[in-house]
Amino acid sequence: MLKDAGGRWTWPREVAREYTNWMDELRAVRETCVLADLSHHQMDQIIEGPDAFELLKRLSTNSFDGFDVGKAKQAIMSNPDGKFIGDGVLQRIGxxxxxMSGKVPAAHWVAYNLEAGGYDAEQTIYPKSSKSENGPHFFTYQVQGPNALDVMREVTDDTLTDIPFFNFKTINIAGEEIRALRHGMAGEIGFELQGPYEIGDLIKDVLLEAGQEYGIKRLGTRAYEPLSVKLGWVTTHVPAIYTGEEMREYREWLDADTYEGTYSIAGSYLSDDITDYYLSPIDLGYDHMINFDHDFVGREALEAEAEDPDRTRVTLVWDDEDAAGIFASLFQDEELPHKLFDLPRDRWGGHHDKVLDGEDVIGFSKSFAYSYSNREMISICSIDKEYSDPGTEVSFIWGEKDGQSPNPTVEAHSQTEISATVAPSPYLNDSR
Structure with a gap:
C-alpha cells in the first residue's frame, strides 16, 4: 500500500477494491475459499551471503534455533530500547x-545494519508496484478459507498436509515450481504462494479455474483489509526510530520520502513526545516471538520488560449502539457528525485512540474494522494488563481533539465516547 497526500492508505490499481461485493467476499473467507493477490502492495527483500543468517538473528527477537531451509517466521525487530521498529514474513529459501515480505520498515532496518555493520552479505529491496518501474519481483497469492486445501489438491500432485504451519516447500503447479507457505489468514488451513512474477497470471488462472466447484472468489482489497484485525496483527505503527543518539545515523541514512519519513498519526490521543506513541513487541502481544536464547538489538530492555510487562494486546468489541451512533450522527442537527470511516475497514493508518477507565488512559485502540461474520465493530488494543481480562468494560474516545485535524482529508467532526468490551486477540476460532 501507499499513502495519498492526506496520509490515507491507497491500494495499487492492479487489484480491484471489490470483485463482486465486499460482503460476499468476506462470506467466502469463512464459508468457501478466496484468492487474494498480495503481489502489488508489499515489498520483497532478498538477503543473501555468508553472514545473512547472523545479521537476521542479530536484529530479530525471534529464536533462530532450527531455522532451516523450508521454515518461515514473523521476524520481529526492535530498537536498542526494545521498542518496535517493524516485522515481516521471513523465509529461509537457501x-x-x-x-522477507511485508511492509518496508523492517527491510530498511536490515539494509542499514547490513551496510553499517560490514556484514558479508547483500540485500535487495523489491518495492511494491507503486514504487517500481518493473513490477513486482514475485507474485504472492493467498488461498484461504475452509475449502483452500481442496482447491490446492486440484492444482498439484504434491502432498500438502505434510507442511507444518509457517513452513513451506516447493510444489509444482502447471509445470512451474513455486513456494507454498502453510498459512491461515482465515483461521483455517491456507497457503501463501510465491514465485517469479512472470508466471503469476498462469498460476492465478489455474487456481481460479480449479476453485470454481469449491466456491472460490477473488478477494478485493476492501474485503482483505479487515482480516488482520481479527488476527491481532497491527499493520500500521509508529516505528521507534525518531529519537535517541543510537538511532541518529539510521535516521540520516533514510530518505525523506520513505514510509518512515511520511508516516502520519491519527486518533484522539495527542502528545508532543513521539516516544509516547512507541510500543514494544510485548505491548503488541508478540511475547511468544521473543526468545532470549541469543543476543539481539533491544534484548536487555525486553528482558527487563518481560519480567513485569505493563501492557498486552486484546480485542475491543465496540458497543453496537455506540458504533451505529457514529453513522446516525449524520442525521442529527445538534452538532457536527462524528468522524466517519469506510466499511469494513477504513484506510487510515496510525490510529491511537485513547482507551479509558474513567478519566485514566489505560491503552490505545489501534487498527479497527467491521467483522461481517460477527456483525460487530472491533479494534486491536494495547491495554494495561490489569484491564486485559475478557469481559472487562472500558471506553475509548473516537475522533480528533476538538474535532479538528491538520489533515485536509479529515472532515470537521465531533468527538464521541465509545463503550467497548475486552475480548481475546486473535478474535477467531483457530483451525489452522
Missing part, C-alpha cells in the same frame, strides 16, 4: 538466502 543455506545463505532469505526472503
Amino acid at each position: 543455506d545463505e538466502e532469505f526472503v
